[in-house]
Amino acid sequence: MSDTAIVWFRRDLRTHDNEALLAAAAADRMLPVYCVDPREYGTQRYGGPESFRYERLGPERARFRRESLEALRERLREAGSDLLVRRGRPEAVLPELATAVDADVVTFHDLPGPEERAVRAAVTAALRERGVAPRRFWGRTLHHIDDLPTPYTAISDTFTKFRKSIEADPVVRETYPRPSMPPLPGEDDPGVDPDAVSPGAIPEFDVAAAPDVSGETAAGGEPVDFHGGEDAALDRIESYVWAGDHLREYRETRNGLLGADYSSKFSPWLNEGCLSPRRVSEEIDRYERERVSNESTYWLRFELRWRDFFQFQLAKHGAQFFAPGGLRRRDDVSWQWDDRTFERWRTGTTGVPFVDASMRELNATGYLSNRGRQNAASFLVNDLKIDWRRGAAYFETRLLDYDPGSNYGNWAYIAGVGNDSRQRAFDVLSQAHEYDPDAEYVRRWLPELDGLGPRAAHEPWTLSESEQARYGVELGIDYPRPVIDPATSGDDPV
Ligand SMILES: Cc1cc2nc3c(=O)[nH]c(=O)nc-3n(C[C@H](O)[C@H](O)[C@H](O)COP(=O)(O)OP(=O)(O)OC[C@H]3O[C@@H](n4cnc5c(N)ncnc54)[C@H](O)[C@@H]3O)c2cc1C
The missing domain is CATH 3.40.50.620 (HUPs)
Structure with a gap:
């Protein structure tokens, strides 16, 4: 028939x-x-x-x-x-x-x-x-929803338990081949209005009409070439995994802040669905056979399981995932809604360079490293005490790779209302010195701090007035005074 x-x-x-x-x-x-x-x-x-x-x-x-x-x-x-x-x-x-x-x-x-x-x-x-x-x-995850060790409604709310249950017997289905395409339903079909079915240009989907809330962005950028579509996604696999051979050291470089290749940058393609996580897994398999199998190859799969975890958590918890008290239904936190403080965070003008550089990169490019996201988010919720959903909603607008599970899941986790009972407050200053020891990253996104040495670039509030004059960075004029005392930034998790 x-x-x-x-x-x-x-x-x-x-x-x-x-x-x-x-x-x-x-x-x-x-x-x-x-x-x-x-x-x-x-x-x-x-x-x-x-x-x-x-x-x-x-x-x-x-x-x-x-x-x-x-x-x-x-x-x-x-x-x-x-x-x-x-x-x-x-x-x-x-x-x-x-x-x-x-x-x-x-x-x-x-x-x-x-x-x-x-x-x-x-x-x-x-x-x-x-x-x-x-x-x-179902095609959203590395592990098919029907192949989990338990129904998704019964998975653990703790990542480590979830991961271990998967790793005990990991099932990743083979990728499906590209089909040959049957013809379109044609005009010769009885009862078909050709106008109703003729595929035209993408109508009314006007990027220019898309809201621009960026406001203040850093001058220039060092953009990764995030071009939409599956060809660009497969090209990125080719350049990151094969030509660049970066997978062999992913574990060591993944906390980087600058450049195109410290991490895979697969996320925008994965989340828009241009790239299948099972396809990534097959490339890792091949890389392990043909080049090297090491902690880095394991770790890329490990991160894809984080992604899976948040997809299944979202399916399991539904609307509760977005509630102010999160999955833990906490009612002991009173979140602030201070508009002026939020504006300073959003526009990268908190006076804390590591946070400001992150927000300016996000505003300018739509991408931010995982380390930058963690610190910017922690600063908003744990130091400024602003409602985590407000930060998450802002990330939703700005992120190229926005995904409801990964975004709201990570935010809730850092805000202490998510899947892990441990306090997730980051000591932003110590993180800045650890991950950006030469202050290359903050000076890249905050050109006004360009003349400063690494310590001063991370802590410009420590400059005396004469030093400010000497380096041409007058606090409150060239660069803001910190919105809070940075020394009070939260304890660093592990
Ligand atoms: C506050 C906050 C918000 C975030 N929002 C998003 C979001 O909306 N969409 C999104 O894809 N990721 C989100 N992440 C997770 C992570 O920061 C990005 O997936 C990662 O930085 C993307 O860069 P990459 O592809 O180079 O990652 P890689 O380090 O190369 O990792 C490979 C892949 O693993 C997955 N992955 C890695 N880390 C995580 C993680 N913590 N949670 C879920 N998946 C992960 C991603 O699909 C990623 O592409 C968020 C993290 C934080 C702290």
């Missing part, structure tokens, strides 16, 4: 290792669709009585997503298919298209967040009403 499938792309903008695409491609005709859901864009009110508005998608991620969609469409076109991009709610768009092309089935990947699951439920119900079969798959 001749049949028609729609494949609904979500955060799986790739043709490699894409089970939903593979399943749809078994049909005689296939229509690939992406919905620009207005709920994912624009501003959103956040918080309780003292709520604030924030942008869900900043300019960097909007650009990256558009590039990813263009790249996917290009790939599909090369294979004789195309990508229809529609603005609208998927639960309205997909049933309408399914009727227009007389589709039998709509295939798609599931996602762990409560909003995404609600959309999936609405789509599923609307399709069933029209007699169209929804078929959902």
Whole structure:
């Protein structure tokens, strides 16, 4: 029997290792669709009585997503298919298209967040009403949700226990091959309005219209080339793992702050779905066979398991993941909502160079090292005592690699309301000296401190007035006085 499938792309903008695409491609005709859901864009009110508005998608991620969609469409076109991009709610768009092309089935990947699951439920119900079969798959993680040692609802809330349970018998499924693409449902199909199905340019998805909340950014940058799409993702594997041979020393370099290659920088592609974590795992396997198997190769998988952990935690805990008291339902912390202090943190003008450099890098590039994220986040929640969700929401706007599980999960963890009962306050000053001993990083992002030696660049408030005059850094004029006494910054965890 001749049949028609729609494949609904979500955060799986790739043709490699894409089970939903593979399943749809078994049909005689296939229509690939992406919905620009207005709920994912624009501003959103956040918080309780003292709520604030924030942008869900900043300019960097909007650009990256558009590039990813263009790249996917290009790939599909090369294979004789195309990508229809529609603005609208998927639960309205997909049933309408399914009727227009007389589709039998709509295939798609599931996602762990409560909003995404609600959309999936609405789509599923609307399709069933029209007699169209929804078929959902899981492709977000290294370890398939059905291969965990326990159901995801029963996984441990402590990472180490989760990891050890996985490592006892790790199952990573093989990647799925790229399918050959069946033709689009054509105009010659009875009852099909050609305009409704002709895949056009990505409409109305205008990056220029994306909100820019950056305000103050550092001059220039040393950008990693984060270009959206699976080809760029696979190129990054090639340059980082193979040509650059950086994987062999990943464990030693991963806490770096400057440059393109201290860590893999896979995260934006993983989170938009341009890159499958199982594909990364297969590259690590091959690297271990052909080059070296060491602590570094182990550690990249270890980090991918952190990512898995937060995906499954989000699926397990749903909306509680975003609650002020977090998973631990803490009600003994009273968070501050001081707007002026938050502004200083957001714009990289706290007067604490290590924090300011991190925020300026984030604002300028949409990327920040893990070490920078940890310290900037800890400073906001543990030193300034500002509501962790406000910082997380700001990261959501700015980060190229924003992912609800990884972002809110890491923030909650650092704020002490997440998955680990240990206090996660960072001593920002000691971290600065340890990880940026020559102050190269802070001087890179804070050119006003360029003339200072390493200690003074990290602690400009220690300069006497005559030293300030000598180095041309007048506190309160050229660079701010610290917003709090930096010596009180939290105890360093391990
Ligand atoms: C406050 C805070 C917010 C964060 N928000 C995000 C986010 O929105 N999206 C995101 O992908 N990561 C987030 N991270 C985790 C981590 O900082 C980034 O994944 C990492 O810096 C990305 O760079 P990379 O790809 O070079 O990482 P690598 O060091 O090369 O790691 C390889 C991959 O492992 C995963 N990974 C590594 N560390 C973590 C971690 N702690 N948690 C979850 N996954 C991890 C990522 O997918 C990463 O691409 C956050 C961390 C903190 C402290």
